[in-house]
Amino acid sequence: KNEVEQSPQNLTAQEGEFITINCSYSVGISALHWLQQHPGGGIVSLFMLSSGKKKHGRLIATINIQEKHSSLHITASHPRDSAVYICAVNIGGSRLTFGEGTQLTVNP
Amino acid sequence: EAEVAQSPRYKITEKSQAVAFWCDPISGHATLYWYRQILGQGPELLVQFQDESVVDDSQLPKDRFSAERLKGVDSTLKIQPAELGDSAMYLCASSLGTGTGELFFGEGSRLTVL
Numbered sequence: 001k002n003e004v005e006q007s008p009q010n011l012t013a014q015e016g017e018f019i020t021i022n023c024s025y026s027v028g029i030s031a032l033h034w035l036q037q038h039p040g041g042g043i044v045s046l047f048m049l050s051s052g053k054k055k056h057g058r059l060i061a062t063i064n065i066q067e068k069h070s071s072l073h074i075t076a077s078h079p080r081d082s083a084v085y086i087c088a089v090n091i092g093g094s095r096l097t098f099g100e101g102t103q104l105t106v107n108p
Numbered sequence: 109e110a111e112v113a114q115s116p117r118y119k120i121t122e123k124s125q126a127v128a129f130w131c132d133p134i135s136g137h138a139t140l141y142w143y144r145q146i147l148g149q150g151p152e153l154l155v156q157f158q159d160e161s162v163v164d165d166s167q168l169p170k171d172r173f174s175a176e177r178l179k180g181v182d183s184t185l186k187i188q189p190a191e192l193g194d195s196a197m198y199l200c201a202s203s204l205g206t207g208t209g210e211l212f213f214g215e216g217s218r219l220t221v222l
Contacts (some may be wrong), residue, residue, distance in 0.1 A: 043151075
């Protein structure tokens with residue numbers, strides 16, 4: 001079993017919809033990262049969380065340390081949000097463990 | 109804006125040939141990572157450097173892969189000889205301090221082995 005599980009694996013939405021991507025992990029962590037990867041490969045760091053909630057534009061990330069769970073929300077989704085969203089966690093220091101990613105497609 | 113530079117962006121090679129990838133992290137970033145990402149999967153750590161020292165290379169196939177970060181700045185990842193299964197995206201990332209901060213990724217180097 002992967003230490004980091006994401007759901008759903010694939011998500012298709014209509015433009016304007018509210019989107020939630022979930023990440024669960026099985027061990028204690030020092031931080032959780034949400035990353036965005038567009039076709040072509042480049043990865044962009046969206047958030048780094050160790051507690052609570054962070055917001056940047058239309059993106060919101062939350063983490064519940066006790067439940068070992070994090071969510072990434074996108075409000076008013078847009079086709080340019082189409083990408084793979086990856087959850088990664090720092091377990092025992094600087095090494096990152098990655099989830100498999102969630103492929104998001106937002107249709108106009 | 110500072111960014112992580114990688115080259116080449118794309119590399120096509122025949123199996124048994126040697127391949128090298130280069131990464132220049134953001135200035136001042138002590139931690140540098142090389143990841144391999146196979147299509148449809150999450151990145152897999154190959155090697156992590158703290159300055160010029162290797163912190164973690166437990167997943168690096170050392171019979172064919174090597175990595176160095178001389179002077180603790182830029183880094184080179186080499187594969188010799190390349191095998192068909194090495195076809196993947198090779199991603200470099202860097203972060204400040206001891207690596208528990210925000211990660212900054214390069215655009216990646218896509219390798220195709222024929």
